[in-house]
Amino acid sequence: MNLIFKTANPNDTIAVCTFDENIENEFLNLINSLSPEEVNDIRNFKNENFRGQKMAGRVLLNSILGESGIIEYNEHGKPLLKSHPFDISFSHAKDNVAVMLSKKTAGIDIQDISPRIRKIVHKYMNQPELDSLKEETYDIHATLYWCAKEALYKAYGERQLIFTDNIIVKPFPFIPGSGTFNGSVVLKNSKKDFALKYEIIGIFALVYLWNE
Numbered sequence: 718m719n720l721i722f723k724t725a726n727p728n729d730t731i732a733v734c735t736f737d738e739n740i741e742n743e744f745l746n747l748i749n750s751l752s753p754e755e756v757n758d759i760r761n762f763k764n765e766n767f768r769g770q771k772m773a774g775r776v777l778l779n780s781i782l783g784e785s786g787i788i789e790y791n792e793h794g795k796p797l798l799k800s801h802p803f804d805i806s807f808s809h810a811k812d813n814v815a816v817m818l819s820k821k822t823a824g825i826d827i828q829d830i831s832p833r834i835r836k837i838v839h840k841y842m843n844q845p846e847l848d849s850l851k852e853e854t855y856d857i858h859a860t861l862y863w864c865a866k867e868a869l870y871k872a873y874g875e876r877q878l879i880f881t882d883n884i885i886v887k888p889f890p891f892i893p894g895s896g897t898f899n900g901s902v903v904l905k906n907s908k909k910d911f912a913l914k915y916e917i918i919g920i921f922a923l924v925y926l927w928n929e
């Protein structure tokens with residue numbers, strides 16, 4: 718695996734790796750320290766790319782912690798790190814895997830930037846967010862909004878959030894490279910605000926919570 722991005726503050730650690738076909742061997746080195754159930758679950762994924770992504774997540778987690786982490790999932794599919802006192806979040810895109818560990822709240826998403834996003838913007842963006850997009854940076858900027866909403870969705874960790882209404886991103890200008898912005902999870906009787914950061918890594922957009 719190749720580390721392509723890493724950053725940290727006193728609360729959060731974020732790392733992104735690319736992996737290749739050697740990931741099956743790298744995962745083999747870990748299996749004695751994982752539960753047999755987890756190893757079986759991962760090995761039983763028939764889709765090779767998906768299996769590689771799951772394995773890469775575990776290998777990257779191991780390299781951040783310096784030892785194996787025990788993961789369980791809640792009824793909504795949110796990963797819980799049982800072995801260490803951190804909130805955890807995973808994301809994958811093609812042969813990339815991203816992991817965030819946080820003493821506070823973790824949420825991360827990586828996605829390739831593509832014009833396909835134009836077909837779905839109205840499903841996840843509200844009008845003030847859409848108004849901030851400019852034609853010359855439309856695809857990349859809209860992808861950042863998508864990643865931000867996925868990262869906030871993972872931070873909240875439960876289903877039944879409507880992206881246009883319950884996950885709100887404060888409109889922000891697109892600046893090439895990296896930037897900071899804000900988002901909220903808004904429910905009937907509560908609102909939780911989060912700081913977010915983004916990075917453009919080649920053709921990929923990465924967004925993560927930043928609990929500095």
Ligand SMILES: CC(C)(COP(=O)(O)OP(=O)(O)OC[C@H]1O[C@@H](n2cnc3c(N)ncnc32)[C@H](O)[C@@H]1OP(=O)(O)O)[C@@H](O)C(=O)NCCC(=O)NCCS
Nearest residue numbers: 771774793794795796807808809826840841871874875880
């Ligand atoms: C669950 C979801 C966030 C995963 O995102 P994705 O882009 O498909 O895939 P990613 O690779 O970025 O993320 C996968 C990781 O999400 C995590 N995840 C899944 N469900 C989760 C949940 N409820 N809470 C937090 N994290 C979750 C898992 O850790 C998974 O990785 P792992 O299987 O290796 O552990 C996404 O499929 C989803 O359901 N989004 C909400 C859908 C929605 O409401 N869309 C409406 C707008 S059009």
